[in-house]
Amino acid sequence: MGADAKELFTVPSCDSCGKPAVVEQAYSGRILCGKHLAKSVRKKISKELRAQLPLNKDRHTTVLVAVSGGKDSAVLLDAIVDLIGKRRDVTVVAGTVDEGIEGYRPPSIDCAASLCERLGVEHHVVTYPELSFVEIDEVVQRLPQIIKKDNDAPRMACSYCGVFRRQGINYLAEKVGADVIALGHNLDDMAQTVLMNMANADIERTLRLAPHTATPVDGLSPRIVPLRWVPEQEVHLYALHRELPMHHEECPNARGALRWRHREMVALMEADVPGTRHGLVRMADQIKGLRDQIVKLGGNESRPAPPTPCPRCGSPSSGSQCKACDMRDLLGVDDD
Numbered sequence: 001m002g003a004d005a006k007e008l009f010t011v012p013s014c015d016s017c018g019k020p021a022v023v024e025q026a027y028s029g030r031i032l033c034g035k036h037l038a039k040s041v042r043k044k045i046s047k048e049l050r051a052q053l054p055l056n057k058d059r060h061t062t063v064l065v066a067v068s069g070g071k072d073s074a075v076l077l078d079a080i081v082d083l084i085g086k087r088r089d090v091t092v093v094a095g096t097v098d099e100g101i102e103g104y105r106p107p108s109i110d111c112a113a114s115l116c117e118r119l120g121v122e123h124h125v126v127t128y129p130e131l132s133f134v135e136i137d138e139v140v141q142r143l144p145q146i147i148k149k150d151n152d153a154p155r156m157a158c159s160y161c162g163v164f165r166r167q168g169i170n171y172l173a174e175k176v177g178a179d180v181i182a183l184g185h186n187l188d189d190m191a192q193t194v195l196m197n198m199a200n201a202d203i204e205r206t207l208r209l210a211p212h213t214a215t216p217v218d219g220l221s222p223r224i225v226p227l228r229w230v231p232e233q234e235v236h237l238y239a240l241h242r243e244l245p246m247h248h249e250e251c252p253n254a255r256g257a258l259r260w261r262h263r264e265m266v267a268l269m270e271a272d273v274p275g276t277r278h279g280l281v282r283m284a285d286q287i288k289g290l291r292d293q294i295v296k297l298g299g300n301e302s303r304p305a306p307p308t309p310c311p312r313c314g315s316p317s318s319g320s321q322c323k324a325c326d327m328r329d330l331l332g333v334d335d336d
């Protein structure tokens, strides 16, 4: 075997222990084996959880962890149970929103349920029809007609799904009396969202981006995102390392979504300039920091007007009714 061929088959070794590595972090320059990667992922999650969720022994805190059956929320729930699950002042509950996507959601709900069972966590599920929403499979079918009737109607199933899911999670939070909602967004998800908001000149959404514990968003249960500095690939490796039950399939509607294109863009930018994802998320933090400074200086007017309850369903809304009810109208859903 020539020198070149030998090099091709050489597995890099962990910079901590010299064992074969599973990941080379271009953004940090580190090379890690499974064990040391797991240690670093756990440390990042623990640090973020402490920063985003200040606990107080004199006040009980119920955390609703949104679980989908996928790797991100599996790692999130496993880590939260491990880090704070035994505390007497904390209750951890898991919740899943069933969007009604045949072939994709049922097996992932099974994964979520078996993870909860393994971790001894109570698990609640709510379906779109239970919330008077239309199942996403049906939305997909009806979309061509909706767009024909109203040219301004959202064109992607994900637009409806995102709005409905947010309300589904709020419903579950209210049902279990949650003080805070934990979401499994990883570094790639967060960077994609920041880029999408910027491309859309959507400063309001940037300001409302989780985590919310430092600056709560009026009318919403605060969301925390403890995985936000962990890249997607590392979440996946960590989930494998912990042997967590997880569903690998992708939603059949994901590829057509705008987020998919941002996903590819962020991945390309990161490969070209390592650290881009961190930069995008830090950028959003800095914008939020600037807003907080202005508020501190007495410029309260700079805050967006607090949402008012939707007259139809009571959800926080900034218009005459909430977005979900606008979508109910587009889909022809009656109130009763």
Ligand code: SF4
Pocket (backbone or CB within 6 Å): 099, 136, 157, 158, 159, 161, 162, 251, 252, 253, 254, 257
């Ligand atoms: S990819 Fe779109 S349709 Fe599928 S679950 Fe996500 S938001 Fe819903």
Ligand SMILES: [Zn+2]
Pocket (backbone or CB within 6 Å): 014, 015, 016, 017, 018, 019, 032, 033, 034, 035, 036
């Ligand atoms: Zn190692």
Ligand SMILES: [Zn+2]
Pocket (backbone or CB within 6 Å): 310, 311, 312, 313, 314, 315, 321, 322, 323, 324, 325
């Ligand atoms: Zn409403």
